[in-house]
Amino acid sequence: MLKNVFLFFSILFVINTLQSQNDNPKLVVGIVVDQMRYDYLTRFYHKYGEGGFKRMINEGYQCKNNHYNYIPTKTGPGHASIFTGTTPKYHGIIGNDWFDKTLLRNINCVEDLTVEPVGTKSKDGKKSPAQMLVTTFADENRLFTQMKGKTIGISVKHRGAVFAAGHTANAAYWWDYEHGGEGNWISSTFYMDALPQWVNEFNASGKAQSYFKTWNTLYDISSYEESGVDANAYERVLKGEHQSGFPHKLDELKTDNGGFHVVANSPFGNSLITDFTIKAIEAEQLGKDNITDVLTVSYSSTDKVGHDYGPNSIEVEDTYLRLDLELERLFKALDEMVGTGEYTVFLTSDHGAPHVPAYLKDSKIPSGLFDLNAMLNDVNAYLFDTYKVSDLALSRINNQIFLDHQKIEAHEIDLQELKTKVSRKLLSYKLISNVYITSEINLFPESSGYQEMMLYNGHHQKRSGDILFTFTPEVFKDTNWNRTGTDHHSGFNYDTHVPLLFFGKGIKQGQTLQRTYITDIAPTISALLGISFPNASIGEPLEFVID
Structure with missing residues (x-):
């Protein structure tokens, strides 16, 4: 009797499984x-x-x-x-x-x-x-x-x-x-x-x-x-x-x-x-x-x-x-x-x-192009004047600043102090709206603002840079290639x-x-x-x- 009951439920399971598979799209x-x-x-x-x-x-x-x-x-x-x-x-x-x-x-x-x-x-x-x-x-x-x-x-x-x-x-x-x-x-x-x-x-x-x-x-x-x-x-x-x-x-x-x-x-x-x-x-x-x-x-x-x-x-x-x-x-x-x-x-x-x-500018809507290469050179010149060490900022890709940690350690530079100085320098640019030290992004509470949570979701602790910045709306990097046509990267609705x-x-x-x-x-x-x-x-x- 138990054998027959087991057989019945086994057959039912197979039928249901086949029906479930057939319900799925091919x-x-x-x-x-x-x-x-x-x-x-x-x-x-x-x-x-x-x-x-x-x-x-x-x-x-x-x-x-x-x-x-x-x-x-x-x-x-x-x-x-x-x-x-x-x-x-x-x-x-x-x-x-x-x-x-x-x-x-x-x-x-x-x-x-x-x-x-x-x-x-x-x-x-x-x-x-x-x-x-x-x-x-x-x-x-x-x-x-x-x-x-x-x-x-x-x-x-x-x-x-x-x-x-x-x-x-x-x-x-x-x-x-x-x-x-x-x-x-x-x-x-x-x-x-x-x-x-x-x-x-x-x-x-x-x-x-x-x-x-x-x-x-x-x-x-x-x-x-x-x-x-x-x-x-x-x-x-x-x-x-x-x-x-x-x-x-x-x-x-x-x-x-x-x-x-x-x-x-x-x-x-x-x-x-x-x-x-x-x-x-x-x-x-x-x-x-x-x-x-x-x-x-x-x-x-x-x-x-x-x-x-x-x-x-x-x-x-x-x-x-x-x-x-x-x-x-x-x-x-x-x-x-x-x-x-x-x-x-x-x-x-x-x-x-x-x-x-x-x-957009011709339509009287605020917008602009930002020269990231000039900014990186400017930041490195500022850091050289401050610490007498060249090229402390290695890269500015994806609106992130990557610092040379080997040089920072070799010259015993205070990392947090350096990050703070770079952040303040970046905030002095008209088209940059916000600057974040990325080690702080992982600590954003869930109650943070919308942009902060988007940065949190986009930040990978091992791969992302030391400092991250965002532009004001309708701004992207200035290159010969970007002076016509469009680009994308931001957290604004158009992107x-x-x-x-x-x-x-x-x-x-x-x-x-x-x-x-x-x-x-x-x-x-x-x-x-x-x-x-x-x-x-x-x-x-x-x-x-x-x-």
């Missing part, structure tokens, strides 16, 4: 649109078609008040935070680059000299997620499924592919377009010893080369009333062009502008991502069984166009109208290859962006407020103005799948999103 697709301000959804809304952004909004759930909860708002930290559900304080990605206190040089966030390039000889292939200290929800899904659920990460940028895919990914692919790259999709030995045949075939297809064509507006340029005038002084002028406006003849510009770099810096870079992504879904058989796979797609070219032309440009508007068509193309492919209603998608951004400072859309299997239809955070995405997807949250996640699952 594929989770995490889409990151690089540098997408929230208002790009609303500003261009009436020009979007029904199958891209509007499909997600109308059939899914929109969080309208979604923000980053740390500083700095950069691409590397953004992708790490989206997929881990935590902040730089725990995942350790404190910038796209940072000053390594042991190596005494700047390192890239995905730099890994222990791996070799795959598909290229370029150093851009020596990349991995080794610097990221925690798991992603894709890692947890791999562990939960005994490594049976696949994970593939895709982006033009290496950091957009690597951090999203996580540590246990089957593959992460990024595009070899920098430093004279050959325009191939590449990876590293962290993931594989050689590119799969389907990737080699795609690289040999000539698809990337086909995008050396003229970029003109998708619609009549006179209809782009949501943006400023076409050619203006706030936009970058490419080598070989006499003004910043349309058309941009990429085939003629490629020689003087880095070859495939001009494709990455146009909406056609996003088209190439969709091409490659659809091929990956087919070749890797993603979403073909009841074990959930994860696909991450980071559309990088939106960021590059934004940096070149700024949020008020027709180029940015045209890039988003074209991206809307790319999303529609991707969703149609998912409907066909995975099945309508069998996959789940979320879409967000790694950061926003301010308007071009010169444009923190980004879209968050959920759509597909297991997602309710609706919207909210409740404040949500980027760190809520990973635990929400984990809750949807019934798996462990990423190991350092601090976000809250958005239960009102899940059906």
Whole structure:
């Protein structure tokens, strides 16, 4: 009798487990649109078609008040935070680059000299997620499924592919377009010893080369009333062009502008991502069984166009109208290859962006550019006058001052006194609003102000610098590259407020103005799948999103 009862409950358990697996989406697709301000959804809304952004909004759930909860708002930290559900304080990605206190040089966030390039000889292939200290929800899904659920990460940028895919990914692919790259999709030995045949075939297809064509507006340029005038002084002028406006003849510009770099810096870079992504879904058989796979797609070219032309440009508007068509193309492919209603998608951004400072100044809005190199030289001159020791400040990267502790100890300089002097010096600059000694940031109480908590969340005790400072609104670093177009890094709304859309299997239809955070995405997807949250996640699952 007991044997029969045990058998009955064993069968019931198996049935419930199978039903639970069948309730999960076959594929989770995490889409990151690089540098997408929230208002790009609303500003261009009436020009979007029904199958891209509007499909997600109308059939899914929109969080309208979604923000980053740390500083700095950069691409590397953004992708790490989206997929881990935590902040730089725990995942350790404190910038796209940072000053390594042991190596005494700047390192890239995905730099890994222990791996070799795959598909290229370029150093851009020596990349991995080794610097990221925690798991992603894709890692947890791999562990939960005994490594049976696949994970593939895709982006033009290496950091957009690597951090999203996580540590246990089957593959992460990024595009070899920098430093004279050959325009191939590449990876590293962290993931594989050689590119799969389907990737080699795609690289040999000539698809990337086909995008050396003229970029003109998708619609009549006179209809782009949501943006400023076409050619203006706030936009970058490419080598070989006499003004910043349309058309941009990429085939003629490629020689003087880095070859495939001009494709990455146009909406056609996003088209190439969709091409490659659809091929990956087919070749890797993603979403073909009841074990959930994860696909991450980071559309990088939106960021590059934004940096070149700024949020008020027709180029940015045209890039988003074209991206809307790319999303529609991707969703149609998912409907066909995975099945309508069998996959789940979320879409967000790694950061926003301010308007071009010169444009804001001309509009009588306070803004500015700050020369960080001149400031570092000025600080070192001040410290030399005070202590008669040269170059006590080694770096100023990510609005952080890194001090030379070996010299400080060798000359028996009082460290706290030095930090206080540097802090007071920094506060004398008009465009610097606040200065913090980073050893004090770890002691901020929970009742601290909003900016203080964002700095707390962005501060990693072992990797961050000695002193940290913030600018007044609408200010970023002054370089020749930054005097036109835009940049990002701050804790102000233009950098923190980004879209968050959920759509597909297991997602309710609706919207909210409740404040949500980027760190809520990973635990929400984990809750949807019934798996462990990423190991350092601090976000809250958005239960009102899940059906």
